[in-house]
Amino acid sequence: MIEEILSYNRAFVDSKGYEKYKTTKYPDKRIAIVTCMDTRLVELLPAALGVRNGDVKIIKNAGGTITNPFDSTMRSILVAVYELGVNEIMVVGHTECGVQDMNAGEMLHLMKERGVSEEHISLMRHCGIDLDSWLHGFDDTEAAVRETVDLIWHHPLMASDVKVAGYIMDSHTGELKKID
Numbered sequence: 001m002i003e004e005i006l007s008y009n010r011a012f013v014d015s016k017g018y019e020k021y022k023t024t025k026y027p028d029k030r031i032a033i034v035t036c037m038d039t040r041l042v043e044l045l046p047a048a049l050g051v052r053n054g055d056v057k058i059i060k061n062a063g064g065t066i067t068n069p070f071d072s073t074m075r076s077i078l079v080a081v082y083e084l085g086v087n088e089i090m091v092v093g094h095t096e097c098g099v100q101d102m103n104a105g106e107m108l109h110l111m112k113e114r115g116v117s118e119e120h121i122s123l124m125r126h127c128g129i130d131l132d133s134w135l136h137g138f139d140d141t142e143a144a145v146r147e148t149v150d151l152i153w154h155h156p157l158m159a160s161d162v163k164v165a166g167y168i169m170d171s172h173t174g175e176l177k178k179i180d
Contacts, residue, residue: 023054025084032057032080034073034148035092036064036099040171045092048174057086063099063138064092065148069155078157087162089152092176093145094169100144102137141168145179 012018029051035041037060046052057080059073066073080086108121108131124131138144145166153164166179 021053027054027056027080027084027086029055030085031055031088031090032059032077032086033090033092034059034061034064034066034077034152035169036060036094036097037062038094038097038171041094041169044171044174045169048169048176057084063097063144064094065099065138065144066151067134069151074152074155077152078155081159081162089162089164091145091148091152091164091166092169093141093167093179095141095171097141097171099137100141101139102135104132104135107135142179149179 033045033049033051033056035045035058045058049056057076059076059080061073068074077086077089080089111121112118121131145168149164149166152158167176168179169176
């Protein structure tokens with residue numbers, strides 16, 4: 001599959017397909033969107049929000065949540081604010097998220113089935129990684145969005161003039177529901 005993608009990429013570049021996507025690194029609308037990596041949102045989210053290439057910074061991860069105030073998602077948000085001029089942040093969760101009700105024990109089982117040794121898992125635990133917490137999903141999407149908004153809003157390095165709001169997107173229709 002990767003070879004097919006690379007072949008397509010060569011044709012895309014050769015035909016100058018990139019020209020219609022040219023923009024700068026600065027988001028025109030000065031908004032960052034933190035959302036899930038769910039495949040249903042790849043085209044639905046920008047279409048439902050009316051954003052195009054160059055308009056916003058989209059930061060994606062599993063669940064669209066921040067699990068640690070110093071994880072790579074929070075770092076990306078801080079870069080967006082201080083280096084790229086973002087002054088509003090939308091946290092967009094979605095219905096039927098695969099991270100909701102994700103079970104750490106089941107994921108560890110799947111890792112072992114794919115060849116991750118018990119020794120490596122034990123080493124992670126020995127190094128202070130709480131795998132049960134780190135690999136656990138969330139039970140309530142609204143609560144997860146609220147927690148992420150709160151973490152961003154109260155982060156010690158976040159500028160006080162940045163607006164932060166949370167939403168849940170319907171994975172089928174693209175409809176947004178604001179979370180208070």
